[in-house]
Structures are given as C-alpha cells and as structure tokens.
Amino acid sequence: MAKSGALDLATGVGGKIKKEEVESAVETYEKYHVQFGGDEETRKTNYSDMVNKYYDLATSFYEFGWGESFHFASRWKGESLKESIKRHEHFLALQLGLKSGMKVLDVGCGIGGPLREISRFSLVSITGLNNNEYQITRGTELNRLAGLGNSCNFVKADFMKMPFPDNTFDAIYAIEATCHAPDSLGCYNEIYRVLKPGQCFAAYEWCMTDHYDPNNEIHKKIKAEIEIGDGLPDIRSTYQCLDALKQAGFEVVWEKDLAADSPVPWYLPLDTRHFSLSSFRLTAFGRFITRTMVQVLEFVRLAPAGSMRVSSFLEKAAEGLVDGGRMEIFTPMYFFLARKPLSES
16 A cells, blocks of 8 residues: 555655765756756766656655556546546556456556556556666565565666567556656667567657747746656657657557546646645645655654755646646647557568
C-alpha cells in the first residue's frame, strides 16, 4: 500500500541519497534548470543523473500525495481521481489487446502502480524498466505485498540502452515516462528494437500542444516550471513525438490528445480553486498542511535538510501544470498506438 504517514514522507525524502547529502543533491538538481542558470543541452547530456536525483528527491512526495500511480488521467463527471487513473490504465491495456501469456514491458515504471493494476486487469506478466534504485526497491516491496512478486519484476536500466535482446516483448507501454528521455527518437528506437514484429507500443506522452508559442514569455515560463518540477530535459511537441515514432520505423495506428475531450480538466486535482475530500492532499489546503509539516519535520531533523526546497519546486511544477492546462499549451496525455511492421522494408 502507498506510504501515507508524515514520517513515511519525511524518511523517504532523498531516496537512496545519504540524508546528509540531500541538500547538495537539491542544489545540483536545481542547477540543471534555466531558473538557476542551467540549459537544455546540459540537461540532455546529464539526463540520467538529473532524472535519478529528481526521483530520489520527489518519490516520497508523489506517493504521499498521489498514491502508487504517478500520472494524470482524462476524467468523466462523477468519477473520482482514483477511478479515472485506473480507467486510464485499463484503456491502455485494452488498446494493446493484452491477454494471459503475453510478455509485456512497462518503460519507466515508477514504483509500479500501473504495472500492478494492468497485470491484475489483463492477467499478464509485466517487466518494469526503471533506472532509479529507490523506486525499484519500493516497487519490489509493493509487488510482494500485492501478491505479484512472481509474475511481475523490475529491471534497473536506462531506457536509452535497454539490456534486452531484439524482439523480446509482445507489447510495450509507457505512461508519462519517456518524456524524461533526452532524445525521443533514440528512446523509440530502443523500444522498436525489443518489441516483436507485428506487435504494438502504446504511450501517454507529455507534450507542448499547437497552442504553445516558443516566442511567448509566459508560455516559456510555464514550460520551464514544468521542466524543473518534473525532472525533464525538454518538453517536445506532439508533432516531434509523432515524427520520431515514424522515423523509428513504427506504423502509427492512431493518435490523439486525450486531454482535449476530457469532461473534467485533467489538472483539476492540482487547481488551488478546487476542493475535494477524496484527493484532499492535492488541494490548496492539503498542500499547505504538507508544506508546514515538511517544514516542521526538517526543523526537528526528522526530514533531511533540503526537504522544503523539494516541496517548493514540486509546488512550482503544480502551478506550471495548471497554467499549462488552462491555457491548453501543455498535455500530459498525448496518446498513440503504434505497431512494429511484420517485415522491415
């Protein structure tokens, strides 16, 4: 089950980083980003270190506020956030046609919330690929508690250099994860390589939409807030993702920004104007309580120095995400289903 207590949050900050080194890790992470003098090229060159530091620092906050599945979802009126997240995962499984006996790869699996849900829903064995040791340790324990220790597993590796033979998997998916790649084409090339011919890859990508104007200073500020708050080297456009898929050799079955038709805005849980008891920790008041609690825990040294700075850049990310959603310049759910041809031309 998700870690839900204040002490769980406090002791989890920093992940595998030594507690006395958390503050310097925060400083190193911040310096990758434009607000602290960083640039896109440096983030791309050092993406592995940047993303690992991000998830070591942020995972306990994610699990405390969001649960085990670290992603957004399109949402129907009357549907809770938790219900929408499950449906979002089931939709992906159904699009891939997952069924018992298939060998499936989850690229950038986090602590495995979607992996466990999809495994139970589709009766498949899933391998979670993740380059963060802390998340794998946590995910392995959650698999054991869920009774999935024998059917689901994790592999620690970089998704730009996967340790699998060619044509290994019957299906591959990624949920808001390959946005961390420094190069979408390189990432899609690797996914193409390890996927069996005739089989499909499905994903939800974080993208800038057609409404984004790279010359608009407000738009650029929102994009930068999302990048620092979510450990991203860059945020690509939907067209760039689509073009990279085709360059990698995939046949695109269909693609769509699912945020466009969502009856309830995907960013509503983070909107400070919204209040919900079912997702209380994500509301303005819930986040105020969390912020105050982290401040106290850091002061009494139950949480490592630097914890408040992590809380602060995650708050900035939330603001950027809400603004990006309201202005329709950003989507966390550009969906595509792509097939690897049976024979390569």
